[in-house]
Amino acid sequence: MRKHNRLILFILGLLVCSIPTFLGCSKKSLTNPGPHEVTYSYTIYTPVLQLKQLALDSLNGDPAKSIDSVGKIYIKGNYIFLNEVDKGIHVIDNTDPSRPKQTAFLRIPGNQDIAIEGNTLFADMYSDLLAIDISDLHQVRLSSRLPGLFSDRQFENGYVMDSNHVVVDWIMKDTTATHMQYGYTGRGAPISTPDLYAASSIPSASNSSAVTGTAASSAKMVLINQYLYAITEMHHLGAIDIHDPQAPVQVFDQFAGYDLETIFPFQDKLFLGSDIGTFIYDLSNPAIPSETGEFTHGTACDPVITDGSFAYVTLHAGTYCGGSSNELDVVNVENLEAPTLVRSYRMISPQGLTKDGNILFVCDGASYVKVYDATNPASLRLLTLIRNTGPFDVIAANNILMVVATGGLYQYDYSDINHIKALSFFATK
Numbered sequence: 001m002r003k004h005n006r007l008i009l010f011i012l013g014l015l016v017c018s019i020p021t022f023l024g025c026s027k028k029s030l031t032n033p034g035p036h037e038v039t040y041s042y043t044i045y046t047p048v049l050q051l052k053q054l055a056l057d058s059l060n061g062d063p064a065k066s067i068d069s070v071g072k073i074y075i076k077g078n079y080i081f082l083n084e085v086d087k088g089i090h091v092i093d094n095t096d097p098s099r100p101k102q103t104a105f106l107r108i109p110g111n112q113d114i115a116i117e118g119n120t121l122f123a124d125m126y127s128d129l130l131a132i133d134i135s136d137l138h139q140v141r142l143s144s145r146l147p148g149l150f151s152d153r154q155f156e157n158g159y160v161m162d163s164n165h166v167v168v169d170w171i172m173k174d175t176t177a178t179h180m181q182y183g184y185t186g187r188g189a190p191i192s193t194p195d196l197y198a199a200s201s202i203p204s205a206s207n208s209s210a211v212t213g214t215a216a217s218s219a220k221m222v223l224i225n226q227y228l229y230a231i232t233e234m235h236h237l238g239a240i241d242i243h244d245p246q247a248p249v250q251v252f253d254q255f256a257g258y259d260l261e262t263i264f265p266f267q268d269k270l271f272l273g274s275d276i277g278t279f280i281y282d283l284s285n286p287a288i289p290s291e292t293g294e295f296t297h298g299t300a301c302d303p304v305i306t307d308g309s310f311a312y313v314t315l316h317a318g319t320y321c322g323g324s325s326n327e328l329d330v331v332n333v334e335n336l337e338a339p340t341l342v343r344s345y346r347m348i349s350p351q352g353l354t355k356d357g358n359i360l361f362v363c364d365g366a367s368y369v370k371v372y373d374a375t376n377p378a379s380l381r382l383l384t385l386i387r388n389t390g391p392f393d394v395i396a397a398n399n400i401l402m403v404v405a406t407g408g409l410y411q412y413d414y415s416d417i418n419h420i421k422a423l424s425f426f427a428t429k
Contacts, residue, residue, distance in 0.1 A: 037178045038178065039176060039177070039178050040176065040177050040178075041174065041175070041176045042174075042175055042177075043172055043173065043174050043175065044172070044173045044175050045157035045158065045159070045170050045171070045172055046170065046171040046172075046173070047156070047157070047159050047167040047169075047170060047171075048167065048168055048169040048170065048171060049165040049166070049167060049168070050109065050165060050166055050167075050168045051164060051165060052163070052164055052165055052166050053164075055107070055108075055109050055125070055166050055168070056125075056130075056142055056145070058107055059106055059107055059108065059132065059140055059141070059142060060104075060105075060106070060107070060138070060139060060140060061088060061104075061105035061106060061107035062105055063091075063102055063103055063104050063105050063138075064102060064105075065090070065102075065105045066429040067082070067084055067090055067408065067426065067427075067428050067429060068084060068087070068428060068429045069084060069085050069406075069428060070082060070083070070084065070085075070404050070405070070406070070408060070409060070428060071083035071084065071085040071112055071404075072112060072113055072114060072215070072216065072218060072219060072393070072404075073215075073216050073393060073395060073402060073404045073409070074114040074115070074116065074213050074214065074215050074216070074219075075094075075213055075214050075395055075397065075402065076116050076212070076213030076214070077213075078093060078094055078095045079091055079092065079093060079094060079103075079137075080092040080094045080100065080402065080409070081114050081116070081121070081213070082404070082409060082426075083111060083112060083113070083114060084111075085111075085112060086109065086110050086111065086112070086167075087107070087108075087109070087111065088105060088106050088107045088108040088109070088111050089105070089106040089108060089111060089114060089121075089123065090102060090104075090105050091103050091104035091105065091106065091137055092409075092426070094411075097400050097411045097413070097423045097424060098411075098423045098424050099424065100409075100411070100424055100426060103137060103138070104137045104138055104140075106121075106123070106132065106140060108123050108125050108130065109125060109126070109166040109167060109168045110124065110125045110126030110153065110156075110166060110167065111123050111124055111125060112124055112220070113219060113220050113221040113230075114215070114221070115212070115213075115215065115219075115221050115222060115223045115228055116134070116212060116213045116223075117211060117212055117223055117226070117228075117242055117245045118211055118245055119133060119134055119135045120132065120133060120134070120143060120242070120245035120246060121134045121140075122221065122223075122228055122242075122248070124149075124150055124153065124221070125166065126150070126153040126154070126156070126161055126166060126167070127147070127148050127149065127150045127151060127152075127153040127154045127161065128145055128146060128147045128148065128149065128150075129145065129146040129149040129150070129230075129240070129248065130142060130144075130145055131143040131144045131145070131242075131245060131246055131247075131248055133246065143245075143246035143247070144246055144247050144248060146240070146248060146250060147163070149230070149232055149238065149240075149250065150230070150232055150233065151232060151233045152232075152233040152234055157170065214395060214397060215395075216352055216354070216393040216394060216395045216404065217262060217264060217303040217304070217305050217352045217353050217354060217393060217394070218262055218303055218351075218352050218392070218393045219262060219263055219264070220261075220262060220263060221263065222263045222264070222265045222270070223242070223265070224265045224268070224270075224283060224286070225268075225283070225286055226241070226242055226243045226245075226286075227239055227240065227241060227242065227283075227286045227287070228240040228242050228248065229263060229265070229270055229289070230263070231260045231261075231262075231263060231272075232253055234258075234259055234260055235255050235256070235257065235258055235259070235260060236253055236254060236255055236256060236260075237252075237253070237254065237256035237257075237260070237263075237270075237272065237281070237289060238250060238252060238253040239251050239252035239253070239286070239287060239288075239289060241287065251287045252287055252288055252289065256272060256279060256281065256289070256291070257272055257274050257276075257277075257279040257291075257294070258274060258275070258276055259274045259275035259276060260272050260273070260274045260279075261273045261274055261275065261303070262303045262304065264303075264304055264305050264306060266306050266307075266308060267308065268282065268283040268284060268286075269281065269282060269283065269292075269306075269336070270283065270289060271304050271305075271306050271311060272304075273303050273304040273313065276296060277294055277295050277296035278294060278295045278304050278311060278313055278331070278339070279291060279294045280292050280293045280294060280295075280333065280336050280339070282336075292336045292337055293333075293335075293336045293337045293338060293339055294339070295311070295313070295329075295331050295333075295339040295340075295341070303351060303352055303353060303393075305353055305354065305355055306333060307355055308333075309332070309333065309334055310330055310331060310332060310333060310342065310377045311330075311331040311333045311339065312328065312329075312330055312331075312353055312355065312360065312362075312374075312377075313328070313329040313330075313331060314327075314328050314329075314347070314350035314351060314352075314353055314362060314363075314364075315327050315328075315329065315350070316347070316349045316350050316351055317349070326346070326347045326348060326349050326350065327344045327345060327346055327347050327350070328344070328345040328347055328350055328353075328362060328380075329341060329343075329344050329345075330342040330343050330344075330345070330377045330378070330380070342377055342378050343377070343378050343379075343380075345380060347362070347364050347365075348364050348365035349364065349365050349366075350362055350363065350364045350365075351363045351364075351391070351392045351393065352391075352392055352393030352394050352404070353394065354394045354395055354396045354401075355374065355396070356396040356397070358373060358374050358375045359371065359372070359373065359374065359383075359396070359414070359417060360372040360373075360374040360380065361394050361396055361401060363391040363392055363393065363394060363403070363405075366389075366390055367387055367388070367389065367390075367391075368385045368386060368387055368388075368391070369385070369386040369388065369391050369394060369401075369403055370382060370385055370386075371383045371384045371385070371386065371414075371417070371420070383417060383418075384417075384418075384420065386401075386403070386412060386420060388403055388405050388407060388410045389405050389406060389407030389408075390405045390406030390407055391403050391404070391405040391410075392404060392405060392406070396414070399413060399414055399415040400412070400413060400414075400423070401413075401414050401420075406428070407425075407427065407428060408425060408426045408427040408428045409425070409426040410422070410424075410425050410426075411423040411424045411425075
């Protein structure tokens, strides 16, 4: 859906570009509104397709595959499961955090999210949910598949997925075109625009020990008490019964709030982060989640975590979410039916966050993870800054901080919070 939104913004950008006065796209001034050429530059995305069945039969990839771009992170036991956006999942043996080792790669086109119950790994493959037996990480096998669960993922870069193929890559071509414009329309809009959907829709076919683990704050899919909860499309929450983890069954799917972004589980509650606020759902009946309360804020991207008493919500602007807020909101959620704002803290551009006891870690800006003493949530105290490149999500567990960043995967020892020590770094290609 994000890529689809980016395409819409891109098309709007083309329309803006047709205003000659501001961007100089036209070869003729508005003082002479006669016939004149307008030049456009845009990118055509052509999908490289593979038969879906072939992709399902080829889950076991090269363990030594380089990591091009990191996405979500999930930890279970001594293993890190690191998503490479739309490519698959790198499995890293983290027995020694100072010397992590790549041990397997699950080749899953369209993958962005991960959840694990016992020896079953759940992963999205575009619109499908896969249940994968990982008893042997070096020879995994597909247990079952729920087709069409994530309806938003049926569209990528303007291309509509069919049921028999998956996109394994994109051929991108920067293109310039000229268009004759006859007269001035009042807003500089051209009479017609390039048919981007037609251009990008021509396929280029190619056969080219805890029971569950821990997800980071950007997760869209989580596990609680043998149910998997997922944002199935940007306004809907789905529930999948995994009592038999190798044969999941969807039991619930309905509207749960506008522009949903993330899910954070806590005991028998779900905290759904959205572009407009946080929605809290009760799981007393796990097959039928029910909303108990919500906290609204200005439009912005919104990961959320909670310790049961307080929720910590980061808002960042300047992306597809819109809005102008860059802040950390601390919300009292002791009364789930009426959450109340405790305090807002100004930030640069905050994203993922995590909390261990009274220590709060927040990714903020292009270079830092901020470390706070959260003993008093109404008066957070900044302890230190951890420098890295492009941090966007974090997990803290057993005195090890894992930071997912555009530069790669960083790990730190924070057993002495006054002397945080860098342990290792997995760089992207």
